[in-house]
Each structure stands twice: as structure tokens, then as C-alpha cells.
Amino acid sequence: MPATMPSDLALMPTDEKTREIALDLYSEVADAPILSPHGHVDPGILLHDTPFADPAELLITKDHYVTRLLFAAGVPLEELGVGAPGAGADPRRVWGHLAGNWHRFAGTASAYWLEYELRTLFDITDEPSAENADALYDTIQARLDDPDFRPRALFDRFGIDVLATTDDPLDDLAAHAALAADPDFRGRVLPTFRPDAYLDPEAEGFGDRVRRLIQTTAQSTDFAGYVQALRDRRAYFIAHGAVSADHGVLEPYTTDLDPAAAQDLFAHALEGRLDARAAREFRGHMLFQMAKMSVDDGLVMTVHPGVRRNHHRPTFERFGPDTGHDIPLRTDYTDNLRPLLEAFGTEPNLHLVLFTVDETSFSREIAPLAGFYPSLYIGAPWWFLDAPDAMGRWRSAVTETAGFYRSSGFIDDTRAFLSIPARHDTSRRVDASFLARLVAERRVTLPTARRIARDLVDAIPREVFKL
Structure with a gap:
């Protein structure tokens, strides 16, 4: 007889009483619309419906x-x-x-x-x-x-309300514009501003990218023109529905340089003449600049740090990026983000969402930071941590310090379109189980747990990502 896969009781508590509470809470959200404010699905599959x-x-x-x-x-x-x-x-x-x-x-x-x-x-x-x-x-x-x-039929079947993509700053966003103008397509497909390759002087092709950016926006070739060019492209994204800017950085280091120092580093960066220390200073200053821009234009700022990309160079050279050998690093937030937070951490227009693949930072740094700074939110478990047990550890680590309402709501962060409902369902089950334990232990009332379960999949991500 063939082995069969898990039943619909998957991820539910094994204790019968707690399981009944968890199933009750899960029923509140099992069929709720999906909000996916950060992911990597190609909008072309929905535009062309291939x-x-x-x-x-x-x-x-x-x-x-x-x-x-x-x-x-x-x-x-x-x-x-x-x-x-x-x-x-x-x-x-x-x-x-x-x-x-x-x-x-x-x-x-x-x-x-x-x-x-x-x-x-x-x-x-x-x-x-x-x-x-x-x-x-x-x-x-x-x-x-x-x-x-086909993709559009599945989009409707999955109950996706909002789907965000990840896009190069010079993308013309034609697919997004066409979907927004199509009366037969329901739902929102939003672009996301992803400027990493234009902010890191050690990224391959940095100088050429920045020159194209400046040329496209008709700005001056100095640092001030470069910054204005980034502002212009952010405005273009906002006009096409973007609500966030995403930053995949090695470390969340930030610093505020004086204009002369920034101009000097920029000139050397364009020529490819920055050493590792100077490149770090430039990246840190640009992450600070991105926060300043978010205060001004309202784009939510998500930060995904702590991954050594393309760890095995021979595989990268032969097969390209995103081929399975991006490896997590220990990540420190408290001191690295202090210059940014001292400048903007209490600004009401800044929403800064911190992600990590370093579990030790959950209770040590991210939750305490989110428990004070109004602008800062705890990003959902990401990448190697978007798994059932890791999600449970995350909830335990951050909730006692910051509660549920300082978190971002679930982020599926996927290129695999068919996995979107699977990932969101996983999160809903894990959260229902976590809340059920709090109810069983008389730490949260059942009505409050029901409200939290609903808010985690709707009100919270709508607030955090300004949807």
C-alpha cells in the first residue's frame, strides 16, 4: 500500500484540548485573502497568462x-x-x-x-x-x-488580494501597468524598488549601472545627481503602485557622511577604486540615504541582511545566482542601525521592517528595538527560517518582548508561484497553534486570540506595508 502524505491536521498541536482551540482559531483565517507584500514572482506570467x-x-x-x-x-x-x-x-x-x-x-x-x-x-x-x-x-x-x-485562474483560486514583485530600479514596469489597466484582471500586483546593485560599489557592473541610472533620469554626474536619480526612480515606482523598497545587504550598517566625504567616495566608486573599508562606508551611507528617502516619500523600507550570496563561485560562474548556495551569516543590528534610528526612528512616515536569518538576533536585538522605535517592525521568518518549527521559535522569541502587533505579518518571499498558498497556510497554522497554547495556559482569552489570528493575516500587514 503506498505511503500517504499528511492530513489536514498537519502542524496542529498533539494535545487534544489545545488542538481544538487551534482548529477553532485556524478556521477564522483558513480562507482569508492572501496579502503577499514581498515576493519574487515574475509579473509576466500573470500578464501573458502562459x-x-x-x-x-x-x-x-x-x-x-x-x-x-x-x-x-x-x-x-x-x-x-x-x-x-x-x-x-x-x-x-x-x-x-x-x-x-x-x-x-x-x-x-x-x-x-x-x-x-x-x-x-x-x-x-x-x-x-x-x-x-x-x-x-x-x-x-x-x-x-x-x-x-493557467496563472490568472490560479491567482483567483488562491484568493490573492495583493502580490508584490521585486524589480530593478530601471525596469519600465510595463507589465505592472498593463495588469493595472486590464479590466479582466482582479487583484493588485505591485512593484517593489530593489536598488542593491546601484548602492553597492563592490557589485559587479556598479559603475555602468549608475551611469545608466543618471542618464535615464537626466541628472548630474556628481553624488547629488546620483541621489536625485534614485529619488526620481522611486517616484516612478510609486506612480506605478509600489509601496516598499527592499534592501538585500550583507550587514545593516548605517552611517551619515558629510557631503564632501560622500562625493569623494562616489567618485572613486564609479572608477572602481574603493577598498573594502571605503566600500562599507559608502554602502552604510546609502542605506542611511534610503531611510531618509522613505521618510520623505513614504515607501516602506524592508531590510534583508546577513546572507553571503553565491558562496560557491564555480557554481555561480557556471549557473548564475539564486542556485542554492547563499549562506547565512551572524548579523548585528543594535549598533549598526543606531545612526539611522537616531535620525529617523521616531519619524511617523518611516516603516522599517527588519528581517534576519540569524535566530540569535530575534530576542536579543530585533524585538527590543521594535518594542521602542515606532518606525521599526519585526519581519516574519525569512528564507531558511520560514519553516514550521522556526516560525514557532520566532513567535516565542519576539512576542513576550514586543507582542504580536509589532510584527510584519507573514512574508512568503517566493519565486515559486504555486507555493504561495502553501506558505501562507503554514504560517496560519503555526500562529493558530501558538495562540492556542496561550489560550490553554490562560495567558490570552479566546476572543482576543481570534482577533489576533485575523489581524495577523490582514490588518497587520495592511498597516505595516501601507496597503
Whole structure:
């Protein structure tokens, strides 16, 4: 008899009394609309409504959570269709690699999300295996050929109210404009201003990018013109519906330089002549400048620090970025952010959302900071931490210090379109279980817990991200 995947009681408490409370709370939000204010889905798939090609592209090739573990198990990336060298990989064979290695994903968040997708979208309850790989592939492919499985139909089926993308500052945002003008498309698809490559002088192609930025906005070629060019592009994004600017930095270091020092660093940065110390100063000053701009124009400022991108250079050079070897670092916030917070931390127009992949910073730094500064919010568990147990640890670590209402609401942060409802459902179940324990322990009343459960998926993210 084939092994079957978890039931709808997944992630619920094992204690019967607490489980009943958790199921009650979960029922309040199970079907609530999805707000996704930070993610990486390509808006083109919704604009063109192109059918998904095959199960491998849909569930494996573009999901580095999946490909990284298969690679670690010995499957070459080119056999998974990753990057240009993987072009032309047989999708059935790619699917077979996942099915044959299904046991290796046991206990991971990826397995839970994939199980959810297979069960709710394809009516598949048998665990994938080498023996049933072909049959499951055919079942999924048949569903992909159904018009009801095209991206726009799924957008409606998933109940997505807001979906934010992540976009280059010089993107023309044509896809967003077309979706906003399309009377047949319901929902909001919002761009997000992501200027990292234009702020880091050590980023590849920094000088060329900045020159294009200045040329596009017709600004002067000095530091003042560079800053104004960034302001102009932020205004362009706001005009196209953007509510936030995202910053993926190595460290959340901030500093406020005098104009002459900033101009000197900028001139050397354009020429590629900054050493590591000077480059850090420039990045820190520009993160400070981004906060200043957010105070002025109202864009929510999200900061995603603490990841060493492209840890294995040979893989990066062959397959490109986002291929599974971005590795977390210890991250310090209290001193690094102090210059920014002393200048802007009490400004009512600044909403600063701090994320981390360093669990030690939850209760040590981020929650205490959010418990004082009105502008600062605790970002939801991100990347390696957006998993059930880590979500529970996060709630325990931050709630006693800052409560529920200083957090951001759930952020799915995904490129994998089909995983959006799976990830949000995971968060809703974990929060229901956490709240149920507080109710069972007589620490929160049931009516208050119901309100919090609802607010976590609606009122809180709407407030934090100015939706």
C-alpha cells in the first residue's frame, strides 16, 4: 500500500484540548485573502497568462530550496535544468530525481509545501517515489493542460488580494501597468524598488549601472545627481503602485557622511577604486540615504541582511545566482542601525521592517528595538527560517518582548508561484497553534486570540506595508 502524505491536521498541536482551540482559531483565517507584500514572482506570467510548461519547471527547476538538497545528494545541477547549462534537460527525468529522492526531504519545509501543493492542486496523496514517478508526472501534466490551471485562474483560486514583485530600479514596469489597466484582471500586483546593485560599489557592473541610472533620469554626474536619480526612480515606482523598497545587504550598517566625504567616495566608486573599508562606508551611507528617502516619500523600507550570496563561485560562474548556495551569516543590528534610528526612528512616515536569518538576533536585538522605535517592525521568518518549527521559535522569541502587533505579518518571499498558498497556510497554522497554547495556559482569552489570528493575516500587514 503506498505511503500517504499528511492530513489536514498537519502542524496542529498533539494535545487534544489545545488542538481544538487551534482548529477553532485556524478556521477564522483558513480562507482569508492572501496579502503577499514581498515576493519574487515574475509579473509576466500573470500578464501573458502562459500555461505552465511541465511539472519540472513548475515545482523543481526554479525552486532553489529543492534543487540545493538534490544537488547535495549528488544530482548535478545541469540534470535539474538549472541555469543555462541545464537548458534542454528532460523534465520527466528532472521529476524522477525528486520522486526518487523524496525521502531526503522528510522534515523539511520544502516537503511540507510540496505535499500541500500535490494534495490541494493535483489531488495526489501518495508519496512520490521512483516507482510512481512516471504516473505522478502524467497526472500533474494533464492538470497543467487544463485552462483552469493557467496563472490568472490560479491567482483567483488562491484568493490573492495583493502580490508584490521585486524589480530593478530601471525596469519600465510595463507589465505592472498593463495588469493595472486590464479590466479582466482582479487583484493588485505591485512593484517593489530593489536598488542593491546601484548602492553597492563592490557589485559587479556598479559603475555602468549608475551611469545608466543618471542618464535615464537626466541628472548630474556628481553624488547629488546620483541621489536625485534614485529619488526620481522611486517616484516612478510609486506612480506605478509600489509601496516598499527592499534592501538585500550583507550587514545593516548605517552611517551619515558629510557631503564632501560622500562625493569623494562616489567618485572613486564609479572608477572602481574603493577598498573594502571605503566600500562599507559608502554602502552604510546609502542605506542611511534610503531611510531618509522613505521618510520623505513614504515607501516602506524592508531590510534583508546577513546572507553571503553565491558562496560557491564555480557554481555561480557556471549557473548564475539564486542556485542554492547563499549562506547565512551572524548579523548585528543594535549598533549598526543606531545612526539611522537616531535620525529617523521616531519619524511617523518611516516603516522599517527588519528581517534576519540569524535566530540569535530575534530576542536579543530585533524585538527590543521594535518594542521602542515606532518606525521599526519585526519581519516574519525569512528564507531558511520560514519553516514550521522556526516560525514557532520566532513567535516565542519576539512576542513576550514586543507582542504580536509589532510584527510584519507573514512574508512568503517566493519565486515559486504555486507555493504561495502553501506558505501562507503554514504560517496560519503555526500562529493558530501558538495562540492556542496561550489560550490553554490562560495567558490570552479566546476572543482576543481570534482577533489576533485575523489581524495577523490582514490588518497587520495592511498597516505595516501601507496597503
